[in-house]
Amino acid sequence: MFEAVQQDYVDVYKGVASGLPGGSVPWVRRVRDSGLSRFREVGFPTPRDEDWKYTNVRPIAKQPFAPALDSHNGIDATRLEILENNVLDSYRCVFVNGHFAPGLSDLDQLPSGVVVMSLKDALNYRAEELETELGRCAPSQLHGFAALNTAFLTDGAYIRIGRDCTLQRPIELIYVSTGDSEQPQVSYPRNLAIAETGSRAVILERYVSLEQSRYLTNAITELVARMSAKVDYYKLQEESAKAFHVCGLFLHQDRDSTVTTNNIAMGGAIARTDLHVSLNDVGAHSTLNGLYIGMGKQHIDNHTQVDHRVARCTSDEFYKGVLAGRSRAVFHGRIVVHQDAQHTDAQQRNNNLLLSRDAEVDTKPQLEIYADDVKCSHGATVGQLDPDSIFYLRSRGIDETSARSLLTYAFANDVINRFAIASIRHELEHHLTQTLLHGKHIEGTV
Amino acid sequence: MGSPANDIDRLVKREYKEGFVTEIDSDTLPPGLDEGVVRAISEKKREPEFMLQWRLDAFRHWLTLTEPQWAHVHHEPIDYQAISYYSAPKNEDGPKSLDEVDPKLLETYEKLGIPLEEQKMLAGVAVDAVFDSVSVKTTFSEKLAEVGVIFCSISEALQEHPGLVKRYLGSVVPAGDNFYAALNSAVFSDGSFVYIPKGVRCPMELSTYFRINAMNTGQFERTLIIADEGSYVSYLEGCTAPMRDENQLHAAVVELIAMEGAQIKYSTVQNWYPGDEHGRGGIYNFVTKRGACRGRNAKISWTQVETGSAITWKYPSVLLEGDDSVGEFYSVALTNNRQQADTGTKMVHIGKNTTSTIISKGISAGRGQNAYRGLVKVLNKADNARNYSQCDSLLLGDRCGAHTFPYMEVKNPTAQVEHEATTSKISDDQLFYCRQRGLSEEDAVSMIVNGFCKQVFKELPMEFAVEAQKLLDVSLEGAVG
Amino acid sequence: MLSIRNLHASVEGNPILKGIDLEVRAGEVHAIMGPNGSGKSTLANVLAGRDGYDVTEGQVLYRDKNLLEFSVEERACEGIFLAFQYPVEIPGVSNLYLLKTALNSVRKHQGMEELSAVEFLKLIKQKIKLVEMKEEFLHRSVNEGFSGGEKKRNEILQLAVLEPSLAILDETDSGLDIDALKVVAHGVNSLRNEQRAIIVVTHYQRLLDYIIPDKVHVLANGRVVKSGDRTLALELEKHGYAWVAQNPDAAAAPAVGS
Secondary structure (H helix, E strand, O other): OOHHHHHHHHHHHHHHHHHOOOOOOHHHHHHHHHHHHHHHHHOOOOOOOHHHOOOOOHHHHOOOOEEOOOOHHHOOHHHOHHHHOOOOOOEEEEEEOOEEOHHHOEOOOOOOOEEEEEHHHHHHHOHHHOOOOOOOOOOOOOOHHHHHHHHHOOOOEEEEEOOOOEOOOOEEEEEEEOOOOOOOEEEOOEEEEEEOOOOEEEEEEEEEEOOOOOOEEEEEEEEEEOOOOEEEEEEEEOOOOOOEEEEEEEEEEOOOOEEEEEEEEOOOOEEEEEEEEEEOOOOOEEEEEEEEEEOOOOEEEEEEEEEEOOOOOEEEEEEEEEEOOOOEEEEEEEEEEOOOOOOOEEEEEEEEEEOEOOOEEEEEEEEEEOOOOOEEEEEEEEEOOOHHHHHHHHHOOOOHHHHHHHHHHHHHHHHHOOOOOHHHHHHHHHHHHHHHHHOHHHOOEO | OOOHHHHHHHHHOOOOOOOOOOOOOEEEOOOOOOHHHHHHHHHHOOOOHHHHHHHHHHHHHHHOOOOOOOOOOOOOOOOOOOOEOOEEEOOOOOOOOHHHOOHHHHHHHHHOOOOOOHHHOOOOEEEEEEEOOEEEEEOOHHHHHOOOOEEEEHHHHHHHOHHHHHHHOOOOOOOOOOHHHHHHHHHOOEOEEEEEOOOOEOOOEEEEEEEOOOOOEOEOEEEEEEEOOOOEEEEEEEEEOOOOOOEEEEOOEEEEEEOOOOEEEEEEEEOOOOOOOOOOOEEEEEEEEEEEEOOOOOEEEEEEEEOOOOEEEEOOEEEEOOOOOEEEEEEEEEEOOOOEEEEEEEEEEOOOOOEEEEEEEEEEEOOOEEEEEEEEEEOOOOOOOEEEEEEEEEEEOOOOEEEEEEEEEEOOOOOEEEEEEEEEEOOHHHHHHHHHOOOOHHHHHHHHHHHHOHHHHOOOOHHHHHHHHHHHHHHOOOOOO | OEEEEEEEEEEOOEEEEEEEEEEEOOOOEEEEEOOOOOOHHHHHHHHHOOOOEEEEEEEEEEOOEEHHHOOHHHHHHOOEEEEOOOOOOEEEEEHHHHHHHHHHHHHHHOOOOOOOHHHHHHHHHHHHHHOOOOOHHHHOEEOOOOOHHHHHHHHHHHHHHHOOOEEEEEOOOOOOOHHHHHHHHHHHHHOOOOOOEEEEEEOOOHHHHOOOOOEEEEEEOOEEEEEEOHHHHHHHHHHOHHHHHHOHHHHHOOOOOO
C-alpha cells in the first residue's frame, strides 16, 4: 500500500545502521536487523488488520519521516516551559528529538544501586548488560511501527533499580520535540527499565513539543518487574495537536510483583498506544489506569492486552475517555487467560463520555479465556452527560457551561483519583475544566 | 414447571438420537460448482429468468471473495468442488398432497418428532419440512391462506408470487454480502417463504424443520419473511442431520423484513450433528441471518439455542432503520467435546429512538470453544439510541474456552450503550448446597445450567423451551463429574 | 441417633477437629458453642460431607450406619439437613423449583410417592407461613438478592419442607437482627419433636434464649472442652470463652450426655 515510503525507510536504514549507537556490537545489530526485516514483512498496518480496524495510519505512512538528528545543543532550559513550570521533584532525563540532553537533565544524588543513563551511552559502553533484556518484553509479532523503532533504536533511558532499592523520588523522562525542521522528522525513543527483586520506583514519561507542528514520535518502553518489585509507571502524552504518536509499552511481571500503569493521552493528531502486560509468575498484580481526552480532530487509540499466563495473578483495568469536537477514540482491551491460569481475577472497565455531536467512540473490550476457575468480567459504556444532572445544577444557579465542566470532571474523577502524583491530577483537572470546555471546542457540543 | 432432572438419567446416556440415515432414492447433482451447476439448479426449479441472473451475478461475485478469517474457529480448508449442491428425494413433480410424499420421508419426520399429517400435529403450529435441498411438505397452508398469510417453500413462492420474491429477496442480505451469503445466493435450493399481510396477526406459530440427509451434500436454504404493516408472526426453526464422519456444509441465509408496527419473532433450536467426541464429522453451520425494521415501531426478535454443529458461525442481526424500532437477540450457545461456536449479533441503530437488547449465554464444556462476537453500531443520526448487552459465560471443565468480543461503534452523543460480561464456573458452593438438599450432582449441574439460561429460555415458545432444556442436558453428556 | 467418636478432621492438611465425642438422641436439641476457629463450622460441614474436609480418624454413626461412607446427597436423603452459615445464590433457579426438586429427591429415596405440582404448592403455602415469608419469595431465584435475614428464613423454610431427622444449624443467628432472630427461632421451635434432633452451632448465647437447648457443648481447639445444660451457655455469656480456657477443671469435666 505504501511501498515507496516503506522502501524509503529501508534505504535510510541501510545508510545509517552502522553509525547508530552500538552499531558495531553484533547482537545489537541483530536486534536492529530483525526489526527491519519484520518491517519489510508487514509494512505499515492497514484497517484490514483487526488490530488497526478503527485507526487508519495513511496520514503517517503516506510520506517518509527523516530520523531526527542529535541537535539539542541550541536549546536552553528557558525555552522549555515544561521545565520552568515543572513542580515535580524528580530525577530528570530530558531528551530533545529523541536524543539525550545531559545539560537539561538532572541525575544528581541517584542512590547507589540505581542506574539511570542514556540508552545511547549504554549501547556504546556497556552493551553486554542489556543483551538479555533489550527487546525481550516486546511481543514476537511486532506491528510495523514497533518494528521500525526496533530497527532504528537510538536513544532513550536505560534504568535499573537494584535489588531491594527504594527510590524516594520519581524518575522523570521528558521527551521534547522541537518540531522546527523543514523536513518532517521522526524520533525513536526506546526505554528499558528493570526493577530488580524487591525494588520500588516511580517512573514517569512525558511527551511534549515546542511547536504545534507535524512530526512523528515512534516510541517503545520495555519494563521488567522482578520478584516482589513494585513500580508505578506514568505516561503523559501531550504531543502537538498536529503530531503523530505511536508508542509500545511492554511489561513483563514476575512473581508477586505489582505494577500500576497510568496512561494519559491528550495530544497528537493520531495517537496510538499499545500496552501489553505479561503476568508470568504467580501472585503478580497489574493495575491499568487510563484516561484519554480528545478534542478538535484528534484520533486517540489505546490498545491494551493483559496475558494471564499462570495461576493466581490479578489484573484491574480502568480506562475512561472524554471526547469533544470531532475527536474519535478507540479502545481495545484484551484479556487473555491462558490454559492453567486458574484462580485468575481479571476485571476491566471502559467508560466513555461523548460531549459533542461529531465525536465518536469505538470500543472493543475482549475476554479470551482458556481456564475454568477464573473470575473475569468486563464492562463498557458510551454515554453523554446526564441532562437531569445538568438541569439540577442549573436550577441551583450554576451556568450551563460550568455545570457541564463540573460534570465532565466528575465523570473522569474516579480514574484521576487513581493517579498518585498530585501535580498530574491538577494538570488534568485544569485540562478538563478549562481547556476542553471553555476553549473553542465548545461549539458543536450538545 | 417441568422436571428435566428426572429425564436426565435417561437422556444423559443417549447418543445423538437424530443421527440416523434415511434410505431414499435421491436426485443428486454430481459434486462440483461452476456456472453450469447454478444454471442446472435454476432450471430444475423452473425459475423465472430474473432469478437465474441473480444467481449468476452472485456466483460471479463469489468467485472474487475469500473465506472470512476473523472468526475464532479453526477447520481444515473446505473443498467447494467436492460438495454436491443439489440433492432431492426423487419425485418427478413434487407432491401435491401428503399421499404423494414418499412414506420413508414421512417416517423420517415422525422419528424426529415432527409428524406432517395435520391431524397429528401440535395444534397451532404449521410446518415446512425441508429435506436436503427441497421442501417436502408444508402443512396448514390452506388454513393460513384464509387470513391471507402465505407460507410455502421458496420454490413455490417463486412460481406463485414472483413479484414479492423479486422485490424483497436480497434486500436485507445482498447477494454479495459475504462469502457464504454469496455462495448461498448462487446455489440455494429451497427454504421457506412467509408473507403476513397488513394488520394480520398470524394465527399459529410457523415452523420450518431442516434436515440434511444425503452424503457430501451441502444444504443452502434461503428463508424470507415479510411482515407487512402492523402484522405479527412467530417463526420457529429446527435442524438435525445424520451422524457422518465427514463434515457437511450448511450455509443458509435468512432475511426478515418488518414494516411499520410489525413484529417478527424468530426462534431457532439448532441441533445439527456436532461431530463425535474426537471432533470427527459434524456440520459446519455458516449462516447469515439479518432482519430489517423498515418502519416506525417495528420489532425483530431473534432467539437462538445453539447446541449442535461442529462449527457455528452466525450473527443474527437487526438493522434498526425505522424510528422507535426495537431489536432483540437472545442466545444460548453450548459447545462440548470439540465443538466451536463463534456467534453473536449486530445491532445497527439508524433511526431515532431505537432500542436494542442483547442477552447472550455461552456454555463451554469438554474442549469446546465458545465465542460471543457482537457489534453495536450507532450512526450519527440515530438520536437517543439505547443498547444494553449482557454476555455471560459458564465454563465446565478446564480445557474449554469462553471468549467475548463485543464491538461498540458510537457516532452519536445521545446514545446510551452499555455492555457487561462475566465469566464464571459452577461454584463448588452451589453444587454442595444443591447436593445437601438431596439432588444428585448431574441434577444439580443441569438445574444450575438451566437457571443460567433462563433469561433466554423464557423468550422461546413453550414447546421449544422444554425441548431446549432437554437438548442442553443431552449436549452436556460427559461434561459433568 | 448420632454418635460421634474421636473424630479428627483436617482442611487442606491442617488438623481442625482433634477428637470430638458427641452423642445426640432423637428429640434433643444440642448447642455447640465456641470461639472463632474452634472447629464448630468444620464439624457441621464434616457431618454434611462437604468436599475438602478430610476425616483422618474416628467415626460417625447415624442411625447405626457409618455416615462417613455416604455421599452428600445420600446424607441429605437420609434426613440430615444443614442450614448454611452463608446460603448460596443460584441465579435463574426459582426457590420453588429447588424446593420441589429437593423434596421429591428425598421422597423418592425414602420410597415415597413424589408430590405433584398441586400437592406441592398446597404444602408450601402452609409452610411458608411458619417463617413469615411472602409468596413472591418462592418465585425469585434461590437467595439471589435476598437480604441476610431473608436468606436465613429461607433456610428454615427448606428445613420445614424437607422435614429432616437431624437438622444442623450453622451460625443461623449470625447477621440477624432481633426480630428476624425471633422468626427463625419460632420456626425452629415449631419443628422440635420427639423424632427429630437439632444441633445448633453458634458463637453467641443470644439464639439460645429463644431456642432452649437440652445440652450445651463448648468447643475449643478442635475438642469438646466442656459440656453441660443451658446454664453453661449463660456462664459463658457472663465470663467469655477465655473463662473455659482458664478453667482446666472445667475443661476436664466429663461431658454430659456421653
